[in-house]
Amino acid sequence: MRIIFVVLLIAVFAGNVTAQDSMRIAMRNPENLDPVQLSRFDLDSRDLVENLFVGLTRFNSRTGQIDPWLAESWQVSDNGLTWTFQLRNDIQWVALKEGKPEAIRPVTAADVVFAIQRACDPNRPSPVAVNIYLIKGCRAFASPNSLEQLDPNQVIAVRAVDETTVEFDLVFPASFFLTMTSLPEFRPLPAEFVDDSTGLWFRPDNIITSGAWLITDWQPGVLMKLDRNPFWPDEFAGTVETVEVRFDVGIDAIASELVSGSLDFARIDPVLVSTIQTQKPELLHSRDGLSLTLLGFSYNMVNAEGALVVSPLDNPLVRRALALALDRDTLAQNVFGFSTRGTTHFTPRSAMAGPSSPGAGFDPAAAVQALTTAGYPNCAGFGQLPIAVTDQEVVLAQNIVAQWQANLGCPQEVFPITPITRRDVLNTAHNTVDVVEGGIRYPLWIISWSADYPDAQAWIADALHCEYGYLRAGRVCDRLDEFMNQAGTTLDNTVRFSAYNQIENEFFGSQGSFPVIPLVFEQHWTAQNPDLVGISSYGQLQFDRWSFEG
Template sequence: MQSLDPHKIEGVPESNVSRDLFEGLLISDVEGHPSPGVAEKWENKDFKVWTFHLRENAKWSDGTPVTAHDFVYSWQRLADPNTASPYASYLQYGHIANIDDIIAGKKPATDLGVKALDDQTFEVTLSEPVPYFYKLLVHPSVSPVPKSAVEKFGDKWTQPANIVTNGAYKLKNWVVNERIVLERNPQYWDNAKTVINQVTYLPISSEVTDVNRYRSGEIDMTYNNMPIELFQKLKKEIPNEVRVDPYLCTYYYEINNQKAPFNDVRVRTALKLALDRDIIVSKVKNQGDLPAYSYTPPYTDGAKLVEPEWFKWSQQKRNEEAKKLLAEAGFTADKPLTFDLLYNTSDLHKKLAIAVASIWKKNLGVNVNLENQEWKTFLDTRHQGTFDVARAGWCADYNEPTSFLNTMLSDSSNNTAHYKSPAFDKLIADTLKVADDTQRSELYAKAEQQLDKDSAIVPVYYYVNARLVKPWVGGYTGKDPLDNIYVKNLYIIKH
């Protein structure tokens, strides 16, 4: 776990815990549609000025009311360069007034386009109309944080003795690298509908261990990465407990676009072409994932992507083209391209890295050294740009193509591929200048074509969401393509 501070996190594991502890203006319903959270209703004027009406019974776990001032403080804190949030750019994706200047240090965070009209009314002003703005508000980074605790305890505010939360649960116990225990928050506005009194999150980096502990009865629900070697066996033995659902996520290899020789588009394109996705998807993983040609999954709301020409070629033709490009870039059998492939600790990522290294060796003659780091270090390395190629995955924060595309903007705090393209940036900026969804979709398609032309990343597959769920866990539908699970929606059937 990077942190329990909603402004310090960027990974899926952290977000899963954060959703139970902190509630933003909106939350997801069980099918993934944005629905009322702390805000019971909202309206907008020309998609540019958004007004949120907060529930009068929304409270912090210490009994104090959650007010519009809490959101003003929290969003300003997220924007403040001193917070150094990996998700500061999320407010740029929402185009909140003055955010670019605040992140650049030209204006104070207090100039952010947010204000409390009164305790119950929160107003957000955008620099341009964003029709899908409300969809962004389900993400943990825009949850409120408790000003009094943050100011009193500094970095230690998330410790069990200090933390104050406003979600359905509060923190009972946190043993680093062992367990996080949450208990029901009686002050939560909708507590009457919560059923489960206590939830324990176990940080398990091995998918095999996850399954073993599930099968021994210690775990009711696994994480959504299933071990390659056990998946088919589990489908035979406990078919009713294996859940496979659509997921808005892309698995890819992130190339450090700023570092030689990867600053040469020919090298990046060669790696993209020579990766045999069919082997990865059907032979190595074999869980129903789909070979990827883009960063944005084609089934994202509002995406109308165009398959690139190379995706229609045979693997043999792709390999021939890749070898040619690599030779042009100065790499040959006598002088092969050699680089490090970084991945975070996990059976799955290790197996895929081994397979990919051998595919690249066979198809392209390149030498790949595998390098493994623990999650927190791995994220730091990618931000610092001290890597060659890294395993990466991006899961949508909201169901709209910009949830992927915005992370590739030159100034995005999520851009760990260190990709910079004025042409790409302009295409994304232009999406907000058109009022028509069809025109917006065309611009998204062009932006994906620009990423493809630059071979900014090596897309591998679009994930499925595969996990084990005990038959006595009620309320889990698997229908949310963002996989936003809230424990408050689950219950345990007597067994």
């Protein structure tokens, strides 16, 4: 009996250890694990790629910095156009052979070149190709003249100098290139194993990976099991050794499985938040997502004859008053529920070099004073300022107008809500309306903005720069555009962070000019085991950092 008791005790103890080292998560079934074919909105697939394929660099979710990964170091030419990366030689391509992991060969510079050339190939259009276009020659190769036969080795400016050195030439100097090299679309791939003629190379029986984790079981639509890559040369920061990913948990069952402890982690739909909040609120976490909804202004406009059209919106005091009169948290709650939160800043904190400037919040007294100082008390003299929206934003616009009426005394009829097509809203925002041909550029408009890559430059500069920003509100170039130019080229992250803070404060602070009003950020909700630690509040999931405590 004593021997049996000891054996049982050992078995129970071993079972507890295994449970603490194993993690169970729920995801949507991935349609594709090809790194260059993933939309930036496909978070689950990008999470898997983050753990299965090594990148040149890696976003450190704890420090908010870009760390070396496959690239152990890099140099940049004096003109900022040529980047040279020195690669490690100890990271392997690994495959599962008869159920056992086998190291095939090291990841090399040639794998980086092949992956970039493949990403630029027009025969495989990518939803994230715009990021690769920063590499000189990629856009030309991806959009060839039909009569041209282009050689990628001659056109695309990425070169394997030797097995552990790769060089890129960029179209223009870009400090944010290191942010881009951490993205899935820049992950190396092995040419001899990638067969695009069948499209099956990334399926269960064929996939070959290079990351910290290895697929040891894959039943499409049901589950995927990830184990630590035994050939991974680096220490794991966390203690989790096995990740069981379930694809078969429907939205109707996911809340109960999380609450019962059958799952340790899942991204969840906002419709489930109230259910989990009622039963086990300590499981819930939220973070800013990829989309910002904003109210834009058209000012400094001209008519068909080229003459300036005077508008109250030309005055930054008016734009500031309209911003300070909005309680954006109430907007988020009344219109979107748990799916958004009100925001007073434009750039998310999760972006690389994302600023910490808080922005100006709800201040109706200051709003009234600014409007009066501008000479438009209670919006007297405004005339009519229509708000252009798609059908989906009508309710949001109604709530905005109601707050201006309550907090500024503006008559509701000053802001008629005008539903139009999404294309017409985009034309207004981008100032591509042909007023000569009778097109209408609306004075106010509601639109969502999402950056192409997770860097402050993609958020604030690509949106609002006076020359190349997509949102052509009506800004005249000034020193803030010089700050954007500097932040987009310097490699000093302290300088970048300072510049973006200055820009955010002068645009959206208490004395801001408000070329647009940031309204609400989309929210991504997760539910997780309270004992699970090492999960970042932003960035892709990095399983090697996860541990159970307690």
